[in-house]
Amino acid sequence: MFVKNPEYFLAIVKERSISKAADRLYLSQPYLSQYLAKLEANLGVTLLDRSHTPLRLTAAGELFHAYLERQGYLDRQLESDLQQLQEKKRQQLHIGVSTWRGSTLLPDILPRFAAKYPDVQVVLHEAPVPQLGNLAASSVTDFCLMHTPGNLTDLSYELVMHERILLISHKDHPLVRGLDSPCSAPLPFGDLRQLEHERLMMLPEDWRLSRLLYNTFNVQNVEPVNILTTTNNTTAINLVAENMGFTFLPESGIHRTPYMDRLSFFTVGDPPLTCPMAVVYKKNSFLSPATRAFIALIKDFYRQFDRGSALSDP
Template identity: 70%
Template sequence: MFVKNPEYFLTIAKERSISKAAEQLYLSQPYLSQYLAKLEHTLGVALMDRSHTPLTLTTAGEVFYAYLERQSYLDRQLFSDLRDIQDRNRPVLHIGVSPWRGAMLLPDILPLFTPQFPDVQVVLHEAAVPELTKLAEDSVIDFCIMHIPSDLTELSYELIMREHVFLIGHKSHPLLRGLDSPYDRPLQFTQLRQLERERIIMLPSDWRLAKLLHNTFSVLNIDPQNILVTTNNTTAINLAAENMGFAFLQESGISRTPYLDRLACFTIGDPPLTCPTAVVYKKNGFLSPAARAFIDLTKEFYRRFNRDGNF
């Protein structure tokens, strides 16, 4: 459907006021009011609830707003793709990941993706998990691979899987000595209280995995006394491999460490504690065929960690 001057309606919705929108658009208020009335007449529905101040979108208005946002994004994507073709530029796929996940994913997925899309240039945006949400909201990246964000106002997601959370520690530690619990056959660790005075290497407390663990500690009335906070899972693995503490990590973040022979890995709880991993992207955004192919390859990659069918 062709909508004339869609930015007029989008501005009214964002400003929640016809007069403020008119100022933003350098239009007169009567003209913008007439525009809205004609638009509603054409569509046959009320788009704004005028009984509220500031204005609010009706249910039909919310649907129409989402449509216009998606149309605007598709228009920009179309012109960008056509410009790339004209200029013979390579199409670009922007992917957001945390540094450790990028180091783990790309060596497995790129060799499968590149033969299918040899002309696509992959740009990796490696950032801390909280920053990835902002990159997706601002359409800087096509999608990111991360935990499900708490605020989904502007984002959509596809669940990849619920990964087991592993407790890892050096095999020679007194609490683990004699326990045969390798990465591919982990035992359940049932003595979490014994870790209260051990050094525990944790991600920041506002990150999804840390929140899950702090909630687990609270339920079990466990109060760790020695927490070392890092934003890098690789740091956590390396410290655990040097017998400098215990770490809690999602299992896929451990698979490529060269120190697996030094580490014992354990699940936590029954059923085992898990943390959801998802593909996150802008709501109503456009996923190119290359983006969709990369996402599908990522889902297939994570299937190898699916020990119990827990998607």
């Protein structure tokens, strides 16, 4: 579908005013009003609710606006891809991921992807979890792998799995000594109040996983008094391996720790606590065949860890 001067409509939506959009575009207000009226007549729908100040999009307007935004992205992507072909540059796939998630996932995924798409250059954007959504929303990445975002204003996501959160301790800790509880078959921990005076290695309070865990503490009337905050899950599990306390980690990344023989693993709650993991990208964005292939590999790999939605963060 060809839309003449789509930037006019986009400016009206951004300014939420025909007069302000006209000033921004260096057009007269009557001319821009005529443009909008002709556009609505051609489409056969009303795009803006003029009974409100500032202007509001109608349902048809929301759909049309999303179409124009996606069309603009596709045009820019096509120009970039054609330019890369002309300059004989490799196609790039930008992936956002936390440092720990990347270190535990990519060794299993990247070799398979590279074998199928040898001409695609993967560019990693490793960032703290709270920043990943911003990378996707600003189109810095093609997609991010992260817990489902709380704000979906500019984002879409595809659920990958509900991942169990495991409590990890050293095998010689007095609370678990003598228990046979490997990662492959973790026992339920029981009463979390036993951990109130133990050292807990936790991610920052505003991170999604910590919010889920602190809610669990509240529900079970647990008030931890010895918390060591870290932004790196590797730091947490390394300290546990030295019998310095307990930590909570997503199940899927644990298999690459070198200290499995020192550690015991436990589920939390009944049913076991899980957290939703998703592929997140900018709303209405175009996902190339290579991007889709990488996402398919991620979903296939994580299928073994999907525990359903027994108890998860909403």
